[in-house]
Amino acid sequence: LEDAVTDVVARHESLRTVFPAVDGVPHQRVLDADEARTGLPVHETTEAGLPALMAAARDRRFDLATDLPLRADLFALAPDEHVLHLVLHHIAGDGWSL
Structure with missing residues (x-):
């Protein structure tokens, strides 16, 4: 799953841009x-x-000088149940783009 997220970032310059x-x-x-x-x-x-964990991940601020504008977290609820949580900064995508 980490490789898949990395692949998406590699394919899109806006997701691998810092400021x-x-x-x-x-x-x-x-x-x-x-x-x-x-x-x-x-x-x-x-x-x-x-x-609460998803809210904390959502509310974590981006430092666009060093942070990519996409963050991913995986929440493990059970060995066979997970939630993938993605946060995209509006500098890389907005409602129109999505």
């Missing part, structure tokens, strides 16, 4: 696919604990 500042002015920097691995942390939880 570091040079002399106080942000500029666009498209990372090579090898640099743009999102990772896929796995969080053990219960169905009751899932909403």
Whole structure:
């Protein structure tokens, strides 16, 4: 699953773009696919604990100077039940794009 998310990021420049500042002015920097691995942390939880963890993942701020505009988390409810949670910053996608 982590490889699948990484593959999607590698295929879309907007998902592997960061915005570091040079002399106080942000500029666009498209990372090579090898640099743009999102990772896929796995969080053990219960169905009751899932909403709070998803809200915390949703509310975590992006640092666009260094963070990719896509974040992925996998919540493990049981050995055979998981929830994939994706958060996309509006700089990389908006309602019209989706």
